[in-house]
Amino acid sequence: MNNNSVIAKKKFGQNFLKDEAVLRKIVEAMPKNDNKVVEIGPGLGDLTKFLVDVKSVEAFEVDTDLCRLLQSTFKEEIATKRLHINCGDVLQAWQSSLVDEPYDLVANLPYYIATNIVLKALADPMCKNILVMVQFEVAEKFCAQPGQKVFGSLSVITQSIGNAHIVVKVPPTAFEPQPKIDSAVFLITKKKDRTDKDFEDMLKIAFKQPRKTLMKNLSVAYDKNLLQEAYEKLDFTLTIRPHQISTADYHQLYTLTRSLDDRRESGDTNK
Numbered sequence: 001m002n003n004n005s006v007i008a009k010k011k012f013g014q015n016f017l018k019d020e021a022v023l024r025k026i027v028e029a030m031p032k033n034d035n036k037v038v039e040i041g042p043g044l045g046d047l048t049k050f051l052v053d054v055k056s057v058e059a060f061e062v063d064t065d066l067c068r069l070l071q072s073t074f075k076e077e078i079a080t081k082r083l084h085i086n087c088g089d090v091l092q093a094w095q096s097s098l099v100d101e102p103y104d105l106v107a108n109l110p111y112y113i114a115t116n117i118v119l120k121a122l123a124d125p126m127c128k129n130i131l132v133m134v135q136f137e138v139a140e141k142f143c144a145q146p147g148q149k150v151f152g153s154l155s156v157i158t159q160s161i162g163n164a165h166i167v168v169k170v171p172p173t174a175f176e177p178q179p180k181i182d183s184a185v186f187l188i189t190k191k192k193d194r195t196d197k198d199f200e201d202m203l204k205i206a207f208k209q210p211r212k213t214l215m216k217n218l219s220v221a222y223d224k225n226l227l228q229e230a231y232e233k234l235d236f237t238l239t240i241r242p243h244q245i246s247t248a249d250y251h252q253l254y255t256l257t258r259s260l261d262d263r264r265e266s267g268d269t270n271k
Contacts (some may be wrong), residue, residue, distance in 0.1 A: 009245060017108045017133065023050055026185055029167045030054070031129045036103040040090050040117060041110050042066075045073050051106060052082045058099055060090040077099065091116070097126040108133040113177070115154070118142065121138050121267075122161050123194035130188040131167070139166055139184035147168035151243040152210065153203035159247040160199075164191040199254050206250070207242045214242045222257060230256045 017023060027050045030037075038053040042048045043066060051057045052074070055106055061067050067087035069116075077083040086093060091113070098120075104120045114134040121127045143164045144151040160163045168183040172178040205221045206214055215238050218227055231238065236245065245253075 005193050010159050013054050015177060015179050017113075017174060018176045022168065022170050023047055025168050026052065026108075026131065027188055029052065029131055029185065030106060031104060031131075031189065032186075032246045033104070033128070036099065036101055036126055037106050038098060038103045040105065040107045042085075043108070044072060045233055046068050047106070047108055048074065048083065052077045053072050056081070057083045058086070058103070060086045060088070060098075061091065062087075062089050069178070072200065091120070094120055095122075097124050098157070099126060102126055102257055105129065105131040108132045111135050111138075113164070114138055115184070118155070118188075119194070122157065125193050128190055129230040130190070131185065133170065133183055133185045136169060136182040136184040139186040141216075142188065143186055146246040149210075149243055152207045153200070157195060157200060158188055158252050160195045160251070161187050161192055164188045176246070198258075199251070202257075210240070213238065214240050214245070217242065223261075224243060226260050228259060229260055 007232075008052060012150075018051060023046060025033060026047060035055075037051050037057045039051060039057055039059045039200060042059045042061055046056060048059060048070070059070070060178075064087060067085060070085050071078065074083050074085075078085065088150075090098070091261075103126055105117075105127055111130050112133065114132070115138055116255055117133070118132065119129050140150045141152055141154045142158050143166050144154075144155040165187060167187055170183040170185065172180065172182065174183070202218075203223075206217055208217055214236075215227060215231070230236075233256060234249065236253075
């Protein structure tokens with residue numbers, strides 16, 4: 001089997017990145033450090049061949065046909081331990097940490113699991129940086145700022161953990177076969193690990209219907225009187241919408257609603 005005989009499989013969301021200018025931009029955007037590189041979905045190895053020139057790479061490929069091709073293409077790199085290929089589903093292999101040393105995730109991710117992969121990487125204490133290609137709209141959500149209409153729970157989670165920005169927007173012509181949408185490479189530099197589940201649950205409720213007010217959304221799960229008290233302390237207007245407050249505001253709102261709720265449960269309403 002050679003690269004020219006490979007047919008992209010829809011079930012694995014395969015679109016092979018062929019544009020060398022984009023591939024070089026990804027490598028140039030990699031953080032300068034001694035971390036191992038993890039590549040998820042190396043495909044035909046178009047990005048892998050650039051990565052193994054600069055770092056040790058741990059690759060995860062679910063397609064057994066491509067695994068065989070990669071093992072043949074990169075015999076020397078595998079022999080010299082610059083590349084190790086894991087054949088199988090990365091999500092099944094991923095426990096609390098994907099590998100047992102600090103690493104940066106650098107990959108052209110399949111669209112259908114991209115969001116899940118990034119969230120897993122954000123939660124992984126061994127993952128220090130995330131540099132990935134995803135659907136452009138998904139990249140926007142991870143990188144959005146308060147006030148932008150695409151600002152949502154993914155934006156808040158990301159900003160709670162580190163800094164994110166889009167490196168380059170990529171047209172469909174950079175791929176083979178061409179997807180019907182634009183893609184983007186974005187970078188998350190982590191400062192800490194993922195936020196707690198209760199906070200993320202609150203965010204899901206807050207952004208469930210983004211066109212409604214934040215109060216309306218939260219009232220489905222939280223006591224309205226408690227929310228009004230929190231709003232007064234934080235000086236929020238009742239008409240404010242989910243995308244109009246900052247990440248810091250969400251943390252304050254979460255902390256305050258919890259403390260007010262605890263106070264009510266203990267019967268202490270005088271503070």
